[in-house]
Amino acid sequence: MSTDGGKAPAAMLAIGELAERIGVPTHVLRYWETRFPQLKPLQRSGRRRYYRAEDVALAERIHHLLHVQGFTVEGARKALSGKAADEPAADTPASLTRSGLDDPMPASAAPRGIPVEALVALRRRLAAAIG
Template sequence: MELDKLVLDKQYYSISEVAAMFKVNTSLIRYWENEFDILQPKKNRKGDRLFRQEDIHHLKLIYHLLRERKYTIEGAKQKLKEDLKLAARNFEMVQALLKVRGFLTELKDQL
């Protein structure tokens, strides 16, 4: 998934917009919200969830651990507890390496 190419130009995103970004159901986003303490979107008076860029960054990290690294929910919770900063840095490093790989592949194709 090309999560690093997401352009976040709004202050708040609805749950349906966020679910579309990650190509998952809104129910999965709500489930992750219940399971992971780091994910705490704001809610308006109607109770609609409003996701900030920080929340989307946390979702990227959760998505990376669960879907790409194949952690269980409990395993991902433990990983986040152990060192949230390290997990975030590792995720960013993987994303940067994927960008470099894409660039090099593109460059190779042009030669």
């Protein structure tokens, strides 16, 4: 059975085909190549990019981390490299007060690489534990 306009599932995709498949512009894929060293498509004459099946899977995973789960690029890089995203950040304060939990956290204060939803859930759990 074939997908992507008659191509076999294991066939390489051109950058435009992959961009259409995951719903991002081609320049975003080129940017990801500079930020995620694991994403290395084949480059043929004229520097045309061709993505193998493993590259396609990785691009789909990157898209999911960034656009569905809300990771930053740095957070997605750490998640892909195997570092646990739920490890405490080095600059996280050691103690939190109840009043600090009630105040909304400005977006600029959120630790990098942790999705906002995870921080909100953590805040709720801490508030429940403190009482």
